[in-house]
Amino acid sequence: MSTPDNNARRKFIAAAGAGVAGLGFTAIAPGLHLMAVGEANAATEARKAGTAASPAVRWGLLIDANKCAPGCTKCIDACHTENGVSEKLPDPRQNSQWIRKIELVDRRNGRKTELPMMCQHCANPPCVDVCPTGASMKRADGIVLVDRHTCIGCRYCMMACPYKARSLVHVPLTEQNPEVPRGQGCVESCTLCVHRVDKGQTPACVESCPEGAMVFGDLNDPSSAIAKRIASVPTTQVRGDLRLDLGVRYQGI
């Protein structure tokens, strides 16, 4: 049921995969390289039907908080439409929150920064560590998901998550999108729009952002836009002190 969770082995595979898939050439002798011609760009191409998610890929997001417009909720709207989050409960604290806007205020000068916050898709996710049934899981390509077939709704993962990224569905639902099943008694969170990513598309929030503040791509591929940005500008992992190795990075906070 659970995916192998051997960190040393995982890192080795990821590193090996990055070397082959990322660079696009293989050294066959010193100074002599075998170039891969027409190599598929993982970030823009759909995975072939019948193939599993590759551990060589690590999906990630880079969010530029400087570009995030104050008061804009386009990413939240797009997320809720894409994932069929439509219930409005009498107690708004019980509403599902796949993504939310956070305002940071510098108390000394009053400078305000807004940013969207969602599941950070940790490489070492605490929600997976604590799940008693193995429902909370990390896919080979780094996307952290809830297997609702085994989720018992105990909400242990909600307590373990340092980012308050998860929600419990409190009421029976009927308005789900066919590609995004969700229902009462299960915990849920941002899936990085896994159904879109598998088709070669980007997550709904990334596509909807009018400022282009979000970049989606393969963190393991040095030629991808996201990896180039992370290599060239200072980026932050929220609560980096926890050393969870996040898939979502922020710029300008």
Next chain:
Amino acid sequence: MKLLRILATALTALIAVSPAPTLAGEGGRTAKPLVEIANPGKCVAPAEEMRRNHMEMLKHQRDRTLRQGIRGEPASLNACIECHASKATGSVLGAAEGGKGRNFCESCHSYVAVKLDCFECHQPKAKFKAAGLKP
């Protein structure tokens, strides 16, 4: 003696005209499931195999799709729904058109009294588009 003969004849005649005893399922006490297949012959496996094994097929496929990320397998719940949803109501659940039984999934499941959990989370309507919530 004559009276007895008349009585016997009358009884024989009565038995002859009365209908044959009804079998269960043919308009009797138990209603058979009404299964209507809109696109016959297009299923991923023969009907006998589907009746017996569809739950196993879906169960293995769901684990491969969710946990390993394998997409495009033949046994997909969404593919089942797209094909088997009622043309009138667009759903595999609920009352069928004109009140004749229930729609595809529910007709059999209510007949055999097996709880159908799939649609507590999955969308039973074909080509459904969720509207989403404005925060």
